[in-house]
Amino acid sequence: DTEVTQTPKHLVMGMTNKKSLKCEQHMGHRAMYWYKQKAKKPPELMFVYSYEKLSINESVPSRFSPECPNSSLLNLHLHALQPEDSALYLCASSQKLAGEGDTQYFGPGTRLTVL
């Protein structure tokens, strides 16, 4: 089973709202990732967690706040977003960060629209 689940599938929010995206995997993977993807562009890495600790923050604005409550769950808390933050938000997981076992499996994504 190589399934990563994400909820919600679609989210529409105003610029003053607070919302959260959720990602879950039960493959025993210890690395989890958040990506943002705009139309016709490749996925853009936002955050990497390894063993529930934040390893990489790719200079993401503080209106995006990640959280890894346990080894299976990854959240992305959203606050005071801008319309240009509208995108497909992808979660991925891998057994480890580098070497064999670093294959990333993506969830279906959350389509976010900021009004």
Added chain:
Amino acid sequence: QKEVEQNSGPLSVPEGAIASLNCTYSDRGSQSFFWYRQYSGKSPELIMSIYSNGDKEDGRFTAQLNKASQYVSLLIRDSQPSDSATYLCAVNGGGSYIPTFGRGTSLIVHP
């Protein structure tokens, strides 16, 4: 800065033909190489990972890695219209575990 280059296409092939997708990368220390398929509006789906020089086959798909020349390719045999998608090449390793994606190649398989 690691760079991964792909021809954006579109690459158009007739049904039943072999589609050949290419990817070059700049970091000679890269160790892990991946091909993903992405349909419009959907998330990337792993086709294959390859770590060693040579060919790796899985069904109609063959990945080819040449570390000396710093390229990795994907061959799709007996192409089907359902193969029409964007194919993303991704590279990892080489002192950094931040995977780098190419911009993707759009493949169109016409009946």
